[in-house]
Amino acid sequence: MTAPLADWIADALGHRPADLSLFERALTHGSVDKGEDYQRLEFLGDRVLGLAVATMLYEAVPQEPEGSLSKRLAMLVSGASCAEVARAIGAGPHIRMGKQARDDGARDSVNVLGDVVEALIGALYLDGGLDAATAFVRRAWEPRMRGTPPAPQHPKSALQEWAAANRRRPPVYLVVDRSGPGHAPKFVVQVEIGAAGSARGEGSSKQDAETAAAAALLRQLRGG
Structure with a gap:
């Protein structure tokens, strides 16, 4: 992964990477034999995503109580929502994985795509700081928050x-x-x-x- 990956990251995430290896790791599935996969970055990115979306909700619906905000948050940061973002930014073709995983259709798996987006947010946080990570989350998640309909009951x-x-x-x-x-x-x-x-x-x-x-x-x- 060389210059084309850096160009895609700059376009998709709005940040030109200083340490490309972080983003390579964020795009590496556990089925790859050598090197680190995205799991640790996913763990970090999940927390950054939660903070950013919680802040957006706090600002967008100032009269809503904590319980409803929590329901909205769970829906917006779900694996399915993250997978939608992954498809929107075209992450699938950049994911590295083993042959068996590719043959099993993992590149289009909701679980994998969702995990990769969280890992990319983790890499973005480490490489560009909280402002860069938050800026991406705001751009990617704002369309999913427009109108802010009443939070559905789980x-x-x-x-x-x-x-x-x-x-x-x-x-x-x-x-x-x-x-x-x-x-x-x-x-x-x-x-x-x-x-x-x-x-x-x-x-x-x-x-x-x-x-x-x-x-x-x-x-x-x-x-x-």
Whole structure:
């Protein structure tokens, strides 16, 4: 990775890298045999992203309480949202990965794309400082915040509230299946509320599958 990568970073992230190796690492999947992958940078970038988006929300919706802000934040910094940003900036072709991962379609995996964007933010923070990282997050995430509609209630919270309001036991979640390669797993989760009903959901993480299952059971209980 040489000058073309530096040019892409400057265009996509708005920052000309001083230490290109940081960004090379941010674009290196764990399936590559030699060198460091993006995991540590992803850890750092996740925290920088959270701070930047939380600040944007605090400014954009000054009358909204903490609980609603937290729901908005979780949605905006989710893996799916990060993957959308990765596609928008054209990160996929620049990700280095092993042949098996490429053959398995990891380059278009929501998990991988989301992780890479967080890693790039981590690299940007280390190379250009908080201002550079925040500037990129603001540009990339502002279109996702326009209009700032009321924060939707998370399906798991809504199901918990339904159970309490109807004097039922709290929902119980159980992973009933896990398949797929390590970089692109698939989970199936079943949720039950005693005799009130049960439903299943699928997702690329346990949390996503639980959310899908909760949404499915809510539809049943509400007759939707």
